[in-house]
Amino acid sequence: xxxxxxxxxxxxxxxxxxxxxxxxxxxxxxxxxxxxxxxxxxxxxxxxxxxxxxxxxxxxxxxxxxxxxxxxxxxxxxxxxxxxxxxxxxxxxxxxxxxxxxxxxxxxxxxxxxxxxxxxxxxxxxxxxxxxxxxxxxxxxxxxxxxxxxxxxxxxxxxxxxxxxxxxxxxxxxxxxxxxxxxxxxxxxxxxxxxxxxxxxxxxxxxxxxxxxxxxxxxxxxxxxxxxxxxxxxxxxxxxxxxxxxxxxxxxxxxxxxx
Numbered sequence: 001x002x003x004x005x006x007x008x009x010x011x012x013x014x015x016x017x018x019x020x021x022x023x024x025x026x027x028x029x030x031x032x033x034x035x036x037x038x039x040x041x042x043x044x045x046x047x048x049x050x051x052x053x054x055x056x057x058x059x060x061x062x063x064x065x066x067x068x069x070x071x072x073x074x075x076x077x078x079x080x081x082x083x084x085x086x087x088x089x090x091x092x093x094x095x096x097x098x099x100x101x102x103x104x105x106x107x108x109x110x111x112x113x114x115x116x117x118x119x120x121x122x123x124x125x126x127x128x129x130x131x132x133x134x135x136x137x138x139x140x141x142x143x144x145x146x147x148x149x150x151x152x153x154x155x156x157x158x159x160x161x162x163x164x165x166x167x168x169x170x171x172x173x174x175x176x177x178x179x180x181x182x183x184x185x186x187x188x189x190x191x192x193x194x195x196x197x198x199x200x201x202x203x204x205x206x207x208x209x210x211x212x213x214x215x216x217x218x219x220x221x222x223x224x225x226x227x228x229x230x231x232x233x234x235x236x237x238x239x240x241x242x243x244x245x246x247x248x249x250x251x252x253x254x255x256x257x258x259x
Contacts, residue, residue: 005029
C-alpha cells in the first residue's frame with residue numbers, strides 16, 4: 001500500500017472526524033500517533049487502531065506540547081510523514097454576547113494549534129526531504145453564519161495559513177492542503193442545533209444530508225497519496241454542494257438559526 005510504513009500524527013483524534021482519520025490511516029498501513037486530552041477516549045482509539053498505534057496526551061494550543069508531540073512521533077518511529085491538524089472545538093454564541101474567553105479558546109486551539117503543530121512537523125519533514133500536512137477547516141470560513149463569530153474567522157485563518165505554508169514549504173517537498181467540510185454527522189449535532197434545526201440544516205444541503213466522517217478521512221487519504229503529489233495550497237470543499245448553492249443555502253440556514 002502507498003502509505004504503508006509511514007508515520008501519521010492526527011491531532012484531536014479521540015472522537016468524530018479525528019477518530020475516523022486515525023482509524024483510516026491505520027488501515028492504510030500507517031503507524032498512527034493518536035492525540036487528545038481525554039485519556040480514556042484516546043486509549044480506546046489507540047486500541048482500535050492496532051498494536052502499532054501510539055498515544056500522546058496534551059493541549060496543542062500550547063506551543064511546547066505541539067513541539068513535544070512531533071518529537072514523540074520521531075523518537076518512537078524514526079520519522080514523521082503526515083500531519084493532519086484536526087484538533088478543535090465548536091462553540092456558538094451571538095456576536096453581541098460573545099465572550100472574550102470563548103474567542104481566545106477557539107483562536108488558541110484552531111489557529112495557534114495548527115501553526116504550532118505545522119511548524120514543528122515541517123521542521124522535521126524538511127530534514128527528511130518531504131511530507132504531507134493537512135488542515136481541517138469548514139465551509140463556515142467562507143460565509144457569515146449566526147453564532148460563529150470566532151469559529152468562522154479562526155478557520156479562515158487556518159485556510160490562509162495553509163496557503164502560506166504551501167508556498168514556503170513546496171521547495172522542501174512538503175505539500176500543505178486543507179479540507180473544508182460542510183456539516184459532518186457526529187454525536188454533538190443534536191446538542192448544537194436541536195432536532196428541528198438539525199432537520200432544517202440538512203434541507204439546506206443540495207445532497208440532502210450531512211457528510212460522514214469516513215468521507216472526510218477518504219479525502220485526507222487521497223491528499224497523502226502519490227496521485228496527489230502535485231496538489232498543494234488548496235482548500236477542498238466537501239459539503240454536498242452547500243458552498244456551490246451559496247447565498248440561497250445560507251439564507252435558509254439563517255432563518256433556521258435565528259431567534
